[in-house]
Amino acid sequence: MGTGLRVIRTARGWSQDRLVYEMRRFAEQRLLGIASSASLKVYISEWENGRRPITDRYAAILRPLFGATDAELRGEPEPQPQQADGYEDLLSRIDAAVSLSVSMVQTFLDQTELLRTMDRQMGAAGLVDQMNGHLARMEDALTFAVLPSARRPIATALAGASTLAAWQALDAGAVERAWRHYELAKKAAQDADSPMYLAHAMGEQAYVLHDAGRPQLAVELVRDARTTQANRQSPRLRAWLAAAEAELCGGAGMTEDARRALEQANSLLPDDGETRDPDMASIFLNKDHLARWRGNVLAKLGDSSAMEELYASLSAADASFVRAKSGLHCDLSQAHLARGELEDARSHLQQARLLANRTGSVRYRRRVEMLTGRL
Template structure:
């Protein structure tokens, strides 16, 4: 309280945190996690002291990269956060922005999309280890261009960034880096929202549910996919609608709900065609892929029918080394849960060789869990 009995004013930065519904500890964790703003942040006791000064209004946030971090974390403008630059700083920032801005045209967007597609195809042939750094550099370059984009086809560039960040997020997940995978999917969702492209947003949102599945947050994953489907509606390419239903089936299987999973798989099959395939290069889905997905779901549910679906899917598994590795892991799992120890061991060896060859830590983790179960 002040001397006249009125409450002390809350410093803008602290008020912004409260408006965002974050504790100070949560805000500091997010601050440290922001790694793409061009400068390392303080940590530990140093960061705690700085936060205290900033939130009491005793010191100004004078480092521009810190200001950008707070604006991103709290989703607030500089004015709301109390970051009012002096006239000289403002003039310099305005001149720099004018000098560095880019007009985005269709040719530039097309070049970025072509590079993403090349990375996507190489990823299917070579696996994640060979490409993850290259893909993330590509995403950072696109992010930088989007930050400086002025007019033109900015929305189209945002959609292209979302697709690229989704690919990078999937690669990070394959490397077992769940936190990094989630951050990249956050980048993808933010860009997709800016683009206004509902199909891209639905895809990257539903794909991010895989991070939750790997973290054993199965019900949260299911809820996330369902909300993305609700937001998208039914006026979308049938190929995407089929893919989303299959993704929901996988999450439902992870929760142990066989009825829900099988219903969604049947629905996915009923909607499967190539409608929208040209507009959705990030989707790879046909009868073979859907059969593989069905087998994966049934294996998670401990159903013997999984073996037939997965065995049939072997014929189409060579279009992606990551998918092929996952398929052999699923076969080992399916044989194991149905009591066929010898067959399970055979596929376990094949899957282990492939996971090691292509550096899939995600599948290596699954294989270790299967090995432990087999030894019990």
């Protein structure tokens, strides 16, 4: 019952004392009344050993601290969506879905964009409740939408939001939740007849496989994504998928394949001065982003030319991409390590650690710890 909290806390790298500190700081910032530090220490031990249930009062603090769901905190199965109870309720829900206007779908898209902006600036940990509620509303709307004309716009909005939720879950270390969100995104994309959203979800899902220790399978999945109705993919998405393949090949030790995919990404990316595709807001990719990506891959390959690319990317980095900047400092640390420049590697690693902690990124924290072990 209580093992969920222990797993989540350990993945974050926090001791029980650190969790007590973070809980009290969270509560003080929001003027919430909670137990003393000594009592919290006892509560945490009892929560983790299953001797005391986590009350809703404390779950409301722990969820945003860790970016976890109630079920993950308590080590329970995820709750199933609410079902219609009887014909009257069913018809009421169907009628509500029919009347879902274009403006409501736009509201879904606007909410996803707001969550995306907050995520890249502050991290996903504090957004778990908002994101779960957002997905639940769209899933409910899609479940009771009957005709394709009503389903497609809702499904398209759900595909984009689910992919974002999956990436947030992966960043928070909730790999099973990330996998399930990607599966939801793929199903929604198929319902929407959107090969672009389907390919993007597949490409990001490959990172779950890579992080789980299946790099070859990850490469196969991203390659499948690149061939998923490629004639209906935009040039920017095709460039993004090629860059993702390059990174995953680099992680799998496939040097020549990684270099080839990088060249393809560079040739596919449109030189239009834009950052996002008008048909797919989920993709951020321009020349500066691709240069940073190229530096990441070259650093993985131990290529000395990575340094120039990475420092140029650091100078041009968008200040709003806080979590991505943590990854950039990790890349620079790795590049300096390859050249034996330990002081520079430590300096960038410290910056990466600070940014990872600021955004609550378990994924980048793990990378920081891995690089720390090489110093």
